[in-house]
Every structure is written in structure tokens, then in C-alpha cells.
Amino acid sequence: MLKTFYHPGFAAPLGKGHIMPMNKFALVAEELQHDSDIQIIPPQPVQKEDLLRVHSKAYIEAIQTGEPRTLAESQKFPWTPQLYPSVLLTNGGILAAATEALRSGVSAALVSGFHHSHQNRGEGFCTFNGLIVALEALRTQGKISTAAILDMDLHYGNGTALLLNSRPWITGLSIYGNDYWENTAYRDVTTLRHQDGSNHFSAALPEKCDQKTLLEIMELHLPKLTQYSKPDLLLFQAGADPYYEDPYSPLSLNHEDLFIRDCKVFDFCKSNGIAVAWVLAGGYTSDISKVVQVHINTFRAWKRVYGKRSILCSVET
Numbered sequence: 007m008l009k010t011f012y013h014p015g016f017a018a019p020l021g022k023g024h025i026m027p028m029n030k031f032a033l034v035a036e037e038l039q040h041d042s043d044i045q046i047i048p049p050q051p052v053q054k055e056d057l058l059r060v061h062s063k064a065y066i067e068a069i070q071t072g073e074p075r076t077l078a079e080s081q082k083f084p085w086t087p088q089l090y091p092s093v094l095l096t097n098g099g100i101l102a103a104a105t106e107a108l109r110s111g112v113s114a115a116l117v118s119g120f121h122h123s124h125q126n127r128g129e130g131f132c133t134f135n136g137l138i139v140a141l142e143a144l145r146t147q148g149k150i151s152t153a154a155i156l157d158m159d160l161h162y163g164n165g166t167a168l169l170l171n172s173r174p175w176i177t178g179l180s181i182y183g184n185d186y187w188e189n190t191a192y193r194d195v196t197t198l199r200h201q202d203g204s205n206h207f208s209a210a211l212p213e214k215c216d217q218k219t220l221l222e223i224m225e226l227h228l229p230k231l232t233q234y235s236k237p238d239l240l241l242f243q244a245g246a247d248p249y250y251e252d253p254y255s256p257l258s259l260n261h262e263d264l265f266i267r268d269c270k271v272f273d274f275c276k277s278n279g280i281a282v283a284w285v286l287a288g289g290y291t292s293d294i295s296k297v298v299q300v301h302i303n304t305f306r307a308w309k310r311v312y313g314k315r316s317i318l319c320s321v322e323t
Contacts, residue, residue: 008112010047011113012031013048016116017031033294034301062126081130099285106283108149121180130191140241151238156240159247171206177237182195183256193256215259220263241283244268244271244301244304252290265304
């Protein structure tokens, strides 16, 4: 039984016309609810003390109160009173999935990892960095001493990389098709090159990247996640925006290709005996059903690798 964490409160109101498809999490939950191998569980919200291990007090209070408004909206979401409770829940979903993965080996949360958020501000639709918040909470509880983050969102996980500079016990890898700095996405990955660190690495996917190229790059770079030691836990940001119809994507990856991507990640975790929890990220294709399909296919990949019978809908290209 795969315990998957979801709460309707994940979706804060963003107003009409915002490109972020907040209803996708509910749509994925609807698709999964009839599968007897998957149990959907509402998580508890994280506490303010969990956020304070990662984010500044001034930034947290801006998200709580809406003031100063420029800081409260630095992640490009319109501020509402519902924003703070929703991000406490989304971070709680990641922490719950990470905790469950340590117990059972694998889990998921129907929420993004918010990989662009910084210590003292948000960026790119990311308020609090739930990946780092969850790992810091588990380390404080004495449940882990090492961890890894594999980010396969279309956009480079710049906030996570900067937060990893002061956390040598976490190893990070971002495999991306858009670079991202200062709230700006760079579609041509050759125009900007950031600096890797001793514990965070990156690999850019070339324009029109296909499945063969993607798998070759993964084969080359995934071992970096275990080059120092086997992590106690791996958090996998399974992005939907590398999909070729996404307005931000310069890649040539269809549903089948991303399904194979996810199978390779789970094969890596299973063969190395690494507990894994995954989250959903990105996905701005105008037909939201195609975004949902990418995320459903990640659950199908889990079923294939971990030997579960699938009743989920078939992979589409």
C-alpha cells in the first residue's frame, strides 16, 4: 500500500488567469482514489518552528500577515489570508511523505517541492522550500543523518541549491531544461551557467532533448547522489513541465519518455536500497489533463518498479 498525502487545503486561491494550475493536485487525487494499492491521507501542517530552521522570521511573518506586500508576494502569488495555512499544509504533506518513506521505503505527496524559494524570500511560485523544511525536521527528530534531493522539474532548482550550501549532509542534483535565477527562466540553457557546489550538482538538458539523451544524462549523473555515502532518504521532485507541449519547455519529451524517466529514478532507488518520497512539480500545458497524466504516470512507474498491479490509465504520448 502506497501512502500518498493530499489535502484540499493545499490549493490557496490565486484569482482568475494565474498560470499555476492549483487544481491539478485535486485532479490527481481523484484519479488515484479508486486504486486499492494507494491510500490517500490528509497530512498535518508543519509548525512555525519547522519553517524557522530554513527561512527567516521576517519572511515567514510576511507570508502570515501580507506585509510588506512585496515580500509576501515575492513568489509571484497574490497574497491572501489563505496563503499561510495552505503552505503549512503543503510543507506538512512533504514531511509526512518523507516520514512514511523512512518507514515503508516509498511514499508520495500531491504537492510541489517549492524549489525556487530562498531563505529570506520566495521565487517562481515557491513560498517555503518544503524539501529542505522536511529534511531539517527529520534530522532534528533524529530520523536521518544524510539525505539527497533529485530535482527533475524543467527549471533549475536554484533556491534548493543555495540552501544546500550550508547543509553538507544533503546532496542535491538538478537535471533541468530551463535555467532559473532572480525570478527569470532561461529557456536556452547555454546563456547562463550557475556554479555547482561540493554537495549540489546539475546537468542541463539540451534543446529538443529526447528519451535517449535524457537517459544518457541520468545514467551519467545519478551516481552523484551516492558518491559520498548512501543517503538515508531521497526526495524526488517529479516535474511535469519537461513535457514537450508545456509553454516553457524546449525539450522533446512526451508522456512515455517521462514515464521511463520515473521508472529509471525508482530503479536507481530500489537497486541502491534508498527510501524515496516524491512530490509533483511544474506543468503549465493549457490542457491540464496532460499535466495530470504526467503525474499519474509517475504512480504507474512506481507500480512497475515495485511490482504492483496497475489499474491506472495507460501511458500516452
